[in-house]
Amino acid sequence: MAGQDTPTSFAEAALSAPPPDNDPLVERYLEHVRVEKRLAQRTVELYALDLAKLQANCRQADVALTAVQNLHMRRWVAQMHGGGRSGRGIALILSGWRGFYTWLGREGLVASNPVQDLRAPKAAKPLPKALSVDxxxxxxxxxxxxxxxxxxxxxxQCITELLYGCGLRIGELTGLDVVASSQARGWIDLQAAEAHVLGKGAKRRSVPVGGKALVALQTWLAARSVWARDNAALFISQRGTRLTPQHIRVRLKQRSLQAGLATPVHPHMLRHSFASHVLQSSGDLRAVQELLGHANITTTQVYTRLDFQHLAKVYDAAHPRATVAGLKPAAKNKT
Structure with missing residues (x-):
């Protein structure tokens, strides 16, 4: 019945339908990849679909296949991108078109390949995952x-408090020693309530340690003596060895599920949560950059997007004019 086809059935119908009236050059090229390059039938069919789209674009622009220029290609890429096609999908289409024009060049039918230096739009970088404050x-x-x-x-619990309360990287956490020394990669000064860590690029920085984390640390230090065996590491296993990043990842994932969270938590998620929540409260991007130890503030700016998502959710939930009955709020994660 019309209107009930799924995307899959549309694709299957396109592949099984008789080919459109192809340009003779397209027919020659498809025969070339089928016979000389001996590509799989499925691949040839996909090439045919891509080239059918190219021919449709040429007809709409009133330009011959052999007269297509780079500016035409850029316009068509922009149209596909604006129509919602993914960067990966566009890249696959461009690959098919690029092969076609490479062949036309070898045949002496075009002077240059209009797709040669054209690249598909990059997929939007996903936002780092962060927990809500609750x-x-x-x-x-x-x-x-x-x-x-x-x-x-x-x-x-101390590990969790330090990861979330200080925004430490997993390597910075595992590098902490009980006391400061010339050999220590990092340590915590209880009196000053500061964590001194060795971050990326062997850069040292100091991070404030909050009251909850200090209490958790003191509790752990008292319990640690049960396991301690002359190991300088702050966080050790029951055998007295320094914890590895993998050990902490496994323990944190298990702990998050036991705590009733729907999503398994990994150490870097707590670092993202720390940054997002501090930015939500303070709005001070430079301070967050210093706390995280980012060399470049552009790395920190991703958290402004997270912050906007938080504000958008608050707005949607609280403002009486935010939504219309029967309509969902617009997505806020594409800003």
């Missing part, structure tokens, strides 16, 4: 599973 507090406040070793509970 989710982050729920995870940080989780005391541990019933029956779990109290020292293990204290250690994992």
């Amino acid at each position: 989710e982050a507090v729920q995870l940080a406040a989780f005391q541990g599973a019933d029956g779990e070793d109290p020292a293990l509970q204290a250690r994992d």
